[in-house]
Amino acid sequence: MSQDPDRLFAQPLEQVPDFVFNEDVVRVFPDMIKRSVPGYPTIVENLGVLAARFAQPHTALYDLGASLGAVTQSLRRHVRHDGCRVIAVDNSAAMVERCRQYLTAQDSMFQELLPVQVIEADILALPFEPASVVAMNFTLQFIAPEQRLALLARIHQALLPGGALILSEKLRFDDVQEQDLLNDLHLDFKRANGYSDLEIAQKRSAIEHVMKPDTLQAHQERLHAAGFSKVVPWFQCLNFASLIALP
Numbered sequence: 001m002s003q004d005p006d007r008l009f010a011q012p013l014e015q016v017p018d019f020v021f022n023e024d025v026v027r028v029f030p031d032m033i034k035r036s037v038p039g040y041p042t043i044v045e046n047l048g049v050l051a052a053r054f055a056q057p058h059t060a061l062y063d064l065g066a067s068l069g070a071v072t073q074s075l076r077r078h079v080r081h082d083g084c085r086v087i088a089v090d091n092s093a094a095m096v097e098r099c100r101q102y103l104t105a106q107d108s109m110f111q112e113l114l115p116v117q118v119i120e121a122d123i124l125a126l127p128f129e130p131a132s133v134v135a136m137n138f139t140l141q142f143i144a145p146e147q148r149l150a151l152l153a154r155i156h157q158a159l160l161p162g163g164a165l166i167l168s169e170k171l172r173f174d175d176v177q178e179q180d181l182l183n184d185l186h187l188d189f190k191r192a193n194g195y196s197d198l199e200i201a202q203k204r205s206a207i208e209h210v211m212k213p214d215t216l217q218a219h220q221e222r223l224h225a226a227g228f229s230k231v232v233p234w235f236q237c238l239n240f241a242s243l244i245a246l247p
């Protein structure tokens with residue numbers, strides 16, 4: 001399985017196309033997300049640790065927008081309850097194909113992992129079965145803003161008492177000074193990880209119509225509107241955060 005360094009935006013492009021999770025992105029995705037999202041390895045590893053507290057025997061755990069299954073692998077490393085199974089969902093055929101290969105490799109290296117099913121589907125159309133854990137790691141920001149509340153309400157309905165939604169997102173800030181500072185620090189993070197100013201600018205153009213971050217307050221209000229009783233931020237690094245939402 002080839003894992004290339006991310007140079008997708010290294011050369012000047014006449015027109016920067018909108019960002020899509022296609023075969024080119026799949027090839028560089030592990031490198032891209034680690035070098036682009038501050039705290040990503042910490043979030044992924046601890047998501048599994050958190051999930052183990054909410055997981056209940058004989059239930060489903062969802063990884064929505066699973067990409068290459070980093071969260072699914074973490075769930076399988078940390079959740080050991082009897083009869084749990086992971087359902088990883090993504091609507092990118094290229095991601096799903098490679099995700100299945102990675103999970104087969106994980107199965108060949110470790111014994112007694114939770115069973116996993118990888119589904120190629122749109123999470124907006126997929127009926128959810130009752131679940132104790134739902135993870136959405138940097139996926140909601142790619143869902144059309146007007147669809148987000150209904151999706152979260154369906155997730156809330158599917159969650160069993162004692163379960164949790166774990167939601168990680170890039171944040172934006174209403175306060176201009178806070179927004180500018182955290183945005184600049186995020187650009188510094190990308191430069192420190194070897195991205196040039198050209199790569200950073202072209203990636204931003206590619207992603208700006210596709211990925212729409214919300215404020216922390218908007219997330220909290222929408223989660224409550226979707227029926228969640230409690231929202232607890234457990235991680236923030238610069239403008240990236242992760243929340244636990246209790247049904």
Ligand SMILES: C[S@@+](CC[C@H](N)C(=O)[O-])C[C@H]1O[C@@H](n2cnc3c(N)ncnc32)[C@H](O)[C@@H]1O
Pocket residue numbers: 021033044064065066067068069070071089090091092095121122123124136137138139142143
């Ligand atoms: C930033 S990536 C998620 C990263 C991944 N969760 C991780 O932690 O490595 C967003 C993913 O969401 C998927 N996605 C976006 N919209 C979706 C939808 N409506 N249904 C299913 N998957 C979707 C994309 O294909 C992409 O793989």
Ligand SMILES: O=C(O)C(=O)C[C@]1(C(=O)O)C=C[C@@H](O)C=C1
Pocket residue numbers: 032033036037138170203204207211
């Ligand atoms: O905000 C950015 O510039 C990003 O690159 C963020 C982000 C994300 O948050 O998902 C966007 C697309 C890639 O999947 C990796 C990282």
